[in-house]
Amino acid sequence: MKNTYFRALYYSCTLSFLLASGAVSAQQHSEQNHAHYVTPKDSLVRQKLAHWQDIKFGLLMHWGTYSKWGIVESWSLCPEDEGWCERRGPYAANWYEYKKAYENIRTTFNPTEFNPERWATAAKDAEMKYVVFTTKHHDGFCMFDTKQTDYKITDPKTQFSSNPRSNIAKEVFSAFRGKDFMVGAYFSKPDWNTPSYWDPYFPPKDRNVSYAPKKYPQKWQQFKDFTYNQIQELMTDYGKIDILWLDGGWVRPASTIDSTISWQRTIPYDQDIDMARIAGMGRSKQPGLLVVDRTVTGEFENYVTPEQSIPDTYMPIPWESCMTMGDSWSYIPKENFKSSRKLIQTLVDIVAKNGNLLLNIAPSPEGDWHPEAYQRLQEIGAWLRVNGESIYGTKPVAPYRQKQWAYTGNGKTKYQTYLPAEKETVPTSITLNNVAKVNKPTVKLLGYAKPLKVSKTTEGLVVALPEPARQWLTTQPAWVFKLEEK
Known part of the structure; x- marks a missing residue:
């Protein structure tokens, strides 16, 4: 009976809000069979998951050097013939020149208006209860002071590195934690900057690792260790972390590939990064840590994350729709923001179906939000202060x-x-x-x-x-x- 229900749910989960800039991700994270959801065994994880389900409404922020160009996050680096990967600008004709220019954005990235306390206050006033921040997207640029690479916000080659608040992720986590938010670290499993994933000897053909891990096991082990060490830094040096939110679902064991799902059929290699080791380490340092290995159904996907979409029906497992306030995950100068009316009705719809809403706002290259984003949050907060009892804890x-x-x-x-x-x-x-x-x-x-x-x-x-x-x-x-x- 349960499997029949979930099969029906799988086919009814529609892309109500599919947008061009995030089309690939929306397809991947909505076209998913949830029949094999695994309830966490750890009592602390179950306790935290229950609390997370009660708080309903969170903030997601995609931010990186790509905001300087006002382009889609990371995907223009991906050498696939898809609309969301389209390169534009003076370097578009040559992928190698484009990648070099893209990675050189860091030298002029200087968000001097960065003020995470203002964001935290605005989100608090909007009655948001948790935050998920991009510590690293697929391009590999780290918004935290990792010791594993110099492609990071705190490296001297990055203009903002001389700012006393240059360790951006730490500052964001601290500001929101100070407002009693649950704190989540978004982390991309693929890394298109590190040579142990995209090896310069083997130019990439697509989003996947550019060599066969089975043929080069030492190189793949280097990547596994690199990933483990970066996540260990986040779990150790950045205060209390409640959620490890992992993106890039093609990095997964071959045994988890679902051949009935179109995008998973294109994954060419086993890309197992040993999630048991990562989750074990994370929970040893952050007891009760929620691990969200997106689309990799099993014990390390503590809740599922339909993207830019809402299931058509009630779903009895823990889930969260991650959606953009505007049209883009990343900053664009002229954004088309949804009305507060639309956003409030979206929240109500999601909560009635047993989900949470994680709403994305993209900071500018200067380090602030569009004025309209603040306005939408004020309007949402005004409604929730009157009607929130029908949302929270229900x-x-x-x-x-x-x-x-x-x-x-x-x-x-x-x-x-x-x-x-x-x-x-x-x-x-x-x-x-x-x-x-x-x-x-x-x-x-x-x-x-x-x-x-x-x-x-x-x-x-x-x-x-x-x-x-x-x-x-x-x-x-x-x-x-x-x-x-x-």
Whole structure:
């Protein structure tokens, strides 16, 4: 029965928000069979996972030297004939010249407006509860003071290295930890800068390791050790870390490749980096650490991460939709931000299906966000301060999502949230259904202090909406009705 459910879920998980700049990743992280999810055995991990599921709403930040050019993160280095890998600019015609120029961006990368406390304050005011920051993307540039490579933010060749806050990841983690956030380290398993992954003798043909690991086991062991040592640094020297969020799902054991999934069929080699060793080390230094080895179903994917998409139905395992506030994961000068209305309704939809929302904002090369990003967070926070009790610490309630309704609850308290269409007229009454099991309920409209008149019919509970309540709702992106048993 469970496998039948998950097969149906696998085929129903749609790319509702697929965007050109992240098309490859969205395909990879949404086209996934979750039938073999493994519940963590470690009680501390289970405890932290339960807390993470309660806090619902987090911030993701993609930031690196690529923001200087205003281009897609890392992917223009990938020699694949795909739209998301397209090179532009004066070096585009020659991949070798392009890679050299790309890696030279560091010499002018100088985000002097970097102020992570401002970000943490804005995220806190938006009622976000956790953060995931890119310590290293696929291009290999490290936003932390690793000792394993000089391709990093603190190296003298990088202009920002002379700044007293040059160890950016440490500063970000500290600022958000100071606001009581759970802290997550995004880390790319592939590394397109290190010669033990893209060997200069074997020019890369695609995103994968450029040589056969089985034929060159010593070189592959060098890469495994390089990866282990970098993650060990993050787990040792950067304070309390709650989540290790690993990207680059093609770096995986051959035994985990699912031939029914199109993108996994293209992985040419076994790329096992020994996740048991990495996770064991991480949890010895960070007890209860959540490990998110994205798309590699099994014991090291503590929660699954559909990207730029929301499952069509309730999913009973821990999951998180990672989505962009605008159109791009990385900074672009003119961003097309989603409305706060859209973002709030997205959060409600996800929570009713048992998920979390991890919302990405991309810092600029100067080290700040677009003004619109701050505005969206203010508007989301204003709604959550009134209606957050229907989100945080709740569980989905059947039927979860039905037409424009979302259902959540906390014990005997139930919430029915209506998601109005743009400019929808507020009616004089509204009917709450699926209330048969609620014994003598009282109904409140969150944000409206006065009691409401309620009558029971065969259709459900008919709630009268007086004119002041209707005026209130005209400004609200989602209407939350609270039902409590007497």
